[in-house]
Amino acid sequence: MSAPPAAVAPPVVSPPRAASAPLLEVEGLTKHFPIRRGLFARVSGWVRAVDGVSFSIRPGETLALVGESGSGKTTTGRCILRLLEPTSGSVRFDGTDLLGLAPREMRRMRRQIQVVFQDPYGSLNPRMRVGTIVREPLDIHRIGKNRAERDAMVARLLERVGLDPGMVRRYPHEFSGGQRQRIGVARALALRPRLIVADEPVSALDVSVQAQVINLLIDLQQELGIAYLFIAHDLALVERIADRVAVMYLGKLVELAPVEEIFKNPLHPYTKALLQAIPVPDPTRARERTVIRGEIPSPAAPPPGCRFHTRCPVVVETCRRVEPPLVEVAPGHWAACHLVPGPAGDAAPSSRRGAASG
Numbered sequence: 001m002s003a004p005p006a007a008v009a010p011p012v013v014s015p016p017r018a019a020s021a022p023l024l025e026v027e028g029l030t031k032h033f034p035i036r037r038g039l040f041a042r043v044s045g046w047v048r049a050v051d052g053v054s055f056s057i058r059p060g061e062t063l064a065l066v067g068e069s070g071s072g073k074t075t076t077g078r079c080i081l082r083l084l085e086p087t088s089g090s091v092r093f094d095g096t097d098l099l100g101l102a103p104r105e106m107r108r109m110r111r112q113i114q115v116v117f118q119d120p121y122g123s124l125n126p127r128m129r130v131g132t133i134v135r136e137p138l139d140i141h142r143i144g145k146n147r148a149e150r151d152a153m154v155a156r157l158l159e160r161v162g163l164d165p166g167m168v169r170r171y172p173h174e175f176s177g178g179q180r181q182r183i184g185v186a187r188a189l190a191l192r193p194r195l196i197v198a199d200e201p202v203s204a205l206d207v208s209v210q211a212q213v214i215n216l217l218i219d220l221q222q223e224l225g226i227a228y229l230f231i232a233h234d235l236a237l238v239e240r241i242a243d244r245v246a247v248m249y250l251g252k253l254v255e256l257a258p259v260e261e262i263f264k265n266p267l268h269p270y271t272k273a274l275l276q277a278i279p280v281p282d283p284t285r286a287r288e289r290t291v292i293r294g295e296i297p298s299p300a301a302p303p304p305g306c307r308f309h310t311r312c313p314v315v316v317e318t319c320r321r322v323e324p325p326l327v328e329v330a331p332g333h334w335a336a337c338h339l340v341p342g343p344a345g346d347a348a349p350s351s352r353r354g355a356a357s358g
């Protein structure tokens with residue numbers, strides 16, 4: 001298995017190991033939620049939200065996790081943060097098995113792995129002043145000598161994300177959506193994390209504001225060497241920020257490749273459909289749009305064989321019975337489809353299956 005092309009290499013703050021060592025390694029991550037029915041809440045089935053997902057992220061790299069709503073992206077992010085306990089699989093951060101950590105040790109690890117949520121309003125306590133919101137992680141982890149020192153840190157953080165530090169006494173509702181997301185970013189930055197899981201951080205914002213927040217995240221990455229797991233349902237949003245893109249469908253990764261490969265040479269029919277669904281601003285250049293047929297099926301009863309077969313425009317008989325493995329079809333380019341030729345030109349070789357590591 002060859003290593004994928006290196007990500008943009010910003011200066012990494014005190015690299016712990018060789019630069020090529022992954023910061024985050026997710027292997028076979030699975031999360032099934034029980035479906036409970038009846039008076040005694042007996043388990044009558046399972047929602048297979050995440051079903052054997054593997055990927056890695058290097059220090060300072062951005063991996064975008066993309067797919068329609070309901071594909072399991074948020075659940076993946078929450079399992080990595082241990083806001084949810086995975087059903088199985090492993091999550092290693094800088095070589096440490098996160099799932100084996102006691103709550104106390106996990107709390108310490110949290111300094112290095114932070115989160116930015118989609119809804120900047122819902123994730124900020126409306127009764128807390130902005131200064132307190134951003135200072136809270138510093139208070140909890142007892143960073144700085146005293147309150148005054150922490151307040152000075154808060155002012156610097158607000159300034160760094162483009163907000164007036166004089167606004168510390170205001171409440172979240174006094175800010176615009178974009179400003180609120182900057183507050184969320186400042187709070188995530190407070191503990192100088194090495195990885196930020198950003199779950200649709202700009203999806204709730206106006207298009208013009210989206211670009212500003214993405215620029216801020218890119219600048220911060222270059223300055224601080226932070227790695228991002230950047231979750232989005234829209235491929236267009238990740239083109240500028242991502243180094244590599246992982247495409248998720250119904251709990252599984254269907255394609256993973258460097259961002260330019262995904263846009264120039266998409267291999268999986270689902271990735272192609274997502275790309276074709278991106279609106280083209282110039283109507284004279286409007287490409288033929290294949291809107292993906294139908295709704296995403298329920299992960300409580302995923303289709304047999306290839307999970308995408310009920311909507312795939314090029315489905316063949318095998319697809320309904322045999323699940324295609326995720327294989328490395330070209331260096332660093334992984335796809336799970338019976339019709340995608342492997343490196344030797346044959347369709348989906350089984351010899352190169354494995355975890356899509358970076």
Ligand SMILES: Nc1ncnc2c1ncn2[C@@H]1O[C@H](COP(=O)(O)OP(=O)(O)O)[C@@H](O)[C@H]1O
Binds near residue numbers: 072074
């Ligand atoms: N706590 C839960 N209990 C049961 N089902 C859940 C829970 N959280 C998410 N799901 C289901 O898991 C699937 C994946 O959800 P999610 O990870 O939120 O997807 P995405 O972020 O890609 O939209 C969905 O079908 C969702 O309804």
Ligand code: SF4
Binds near residue numbers: 312
């Ligand atoms: S395996 Fe078959 S159904 Fe699945 S994406 Fe490929 S062609 Fe379509």
Ligand SMILES: [Mg+2]
Binds near residue numbers: 075200
């Ligand atoms: Mg989500």
